[in-house]
Amino acid sequence: xxxxxxxxxxxxxxxxxxxxxxxxxxxxxxxxxxxxxxxxxxxxxxxxxxxxxxxxxxxxxxxxxxxxxxxxxxxxxxxxxxxxxxxxxxxxxxxxxxxxxxxxxxx
Numbered sequence: 001x002x003x004x005x006x007x008x009x010x011x012x013x014x015x016x017x018x019x020x021x022x023x024x025x026x027x028x029x030x031x032x033x034x035x036x037x038x039x040x041x042x043x044x045x046x047x048x049x050x051x052x053x054x055x056x057x058x059x060x061x062x063x064x065x066x067x068x069x070x071x072x073x074x075x076x077x078x079x080x081x082x083x084x085x086x087x088x089x090x091x092x093x094x095x096x097x098x099x100x101x102x103x104x105x106x107x
Contacts, residue, residue: 001068003075004056008049015041055081063095073098 019037023029028037059081060070073095074084084091 001071004049004053004071008045011049012042012045015045052081059084063092065095065099069099069102070095 016038019041023034023037028034056067056070056074060067063070074080076098077091077094079087079091
């Protein structure tokens with residue numbers, strides 16, 4: 001899960017940096033332009049990662065695993081949520097293999 005939130009922060013930082021460059025290049029330092037631009041960048045990142053977090057919660061419930069374990073397996077396999085949905089049986093088998101090794105590692 002830490003990677004998920006770090007990705008959100010990184011995405012927000014990239015958007016803010018690009019917006020700052022655009023504002024400098026086009027000299028858009030008007031009173032109204034800067035707050036709207038940064039607010040829009042923050043809103044798009046919040047919506048994107050909010051929807052992804054919601055979808056990950058639903059996927060974790062469907063597979064019967066906790067969110068942290070699902071996030072770790074997703075990161076290791078480099079699968080997005082659409083790939084998981086399309087290849088549900090393959091992902092379920094991979095989860096079962098990793099769940100057993102994860103339970104062994106926790107003991």
